Amino acid sequence: MRTADRARELPESGIRKFFELAEARDDVISLGVGEPDFSAPWAARNAAIGGLERGRTSYTANRGTAELREAIAAHHERYDQPYDPGEEVLVTTGASEAVDLAFRTLVDSGDVVAIHEPSYISYAPGVELAGGEPLSVPTRAADDFALTPERLEAAGAGEADLLVLCYPNNPTGATMTDAQLAEVAAFCRENDLRVVADEIYSALTYRGDHASIATQPGMRERTVVVNGFSKAYAMTGLRLGYALGPADAIDAMNRIHQYTMLSAPTTAQIAALEALRSCDDEVTEMVEEYNRRRRLVVSRFNEMGLDTFEPGGAFYAFPECGGDDEAFAEALLEAEGVAVVPGSVFGAGGEGHLRVSYATSMRELKEATDRIARFLAERD
Amino acid sequence: MEAEREVLDVLARNAREDIADIAAQTGLDAERVEEAVASLEADGVVHGYQAVVDWDRTEEGKIRAIVEINVELDRETGYEQVADRIARFPAVDALHLVSGDYDFAVEVLGGSMQDVSRFISEQVAPMPEVTQTVTHYIMETYKDGGVRFADGDDDDRLSVSP
């Protein structure tokens, strides 16, 4: 069938290739997985089952159920992010839909969208589908992959219309402090940049609480915050996220959402409400376990001579392997059956690095890091 | 203390973690971990390190029972004294003073149902303070020591994902 240029012209994701290589073997320990290894807290799953039993299988309001929006607003109130559940919250089918809606709502044809890299692979295609032009802003290992005004300046982001900000970051695990965000916020105000802040990993931080750029002076009115349940509550497959932002932006996003999605999955909304109501302890436990794994993985990589900065969030470490990261990852998979994702897949600044996910049991992490150490020893 | 607590969290999940791995996971240095383990043991916070066993899967098996015990105390005898006498039997795996309809909940481990009932009728029931015992044999264990006894949920995630 004839397909549209816009679809055909989207590049194949570099992740795909490694997925196929890894799937071709059956003895693989994968450190290439971008989702939690836990299941959603039982209370949330049980609530979803209860909803199905009671026959709650119809659409909800476009913006999501009022109860869920109120619970989301109350949750963010705790982090000094006040949003009005009536007008400033939109429940979406995963953070993915919220990101897509934000681009389609905020990007006019030809608008330039600055994306710091390495970053999650969906932003550039999303911007292109919305008719915008992605502008790559490489961040540096020397800055622990934080975004700085200098990096923005160097990439010419002052001319951009929108900035995509993703901290805690996939793939680096980098986080940014309030002080660092203040500098980026100043750049945005000076250059009249609006921001889409993908904060999906905000609950998974290990060195102090998450900081949001939307809480910086003058930023709330120019920022759409994207968040969701996938990572914090280990609910990736339930597909539930949301956007927080000024009423006019949320209203415009909802205008598209009402036609393209109608409403986010009802069962997932029921689970999410219960997650917010009663699952704080499970989240804390998951965070503590990720933290132990994070420390183990980072110290093991540094011991075996792959320099790894201490990531402050998400569940990724980003060790430096030097040289051709794709070749390294392929050889590692071939020799030891350990799958990692080459950093260059995530854009400029990722070369010479590997994304290592520690959303894997402690036992597997130990086995995998032993194998990587052996791979390095035998290679020399 | 903070360090003791972090070490305890690791040991409570997996008592076989070695010192180096506990150090890596907690960010403490190895000496501090050794110190923390020693003080947890000395303070009686950590009493031992045991495997979580599903006895039904062993060849000879074992029988477990939860026994409710009611006692009558007098001026000379308190719960402590009774507990001490019951706890000394090796067949007693766990012993708790509980609120509610009875006084002690005892977990008894034996080679067979006969072993367990003989132990209760010959050793426990005749104690002068014991007024009543009710024995519940455990038919099936689904979870113990925080560990679910099922074949592990398969990891059905894609092996590599964004």
Ligand SMILES: Cc1ncc(COP(=O)(O)O)c(C=O)c1O
């Ligand atoms: C940075 C980032 N944003 C968004 C998503 C997608 O989240 P969701 O499952 O809510 O669509 C992911 C998933 O990997 C991610 O890493």
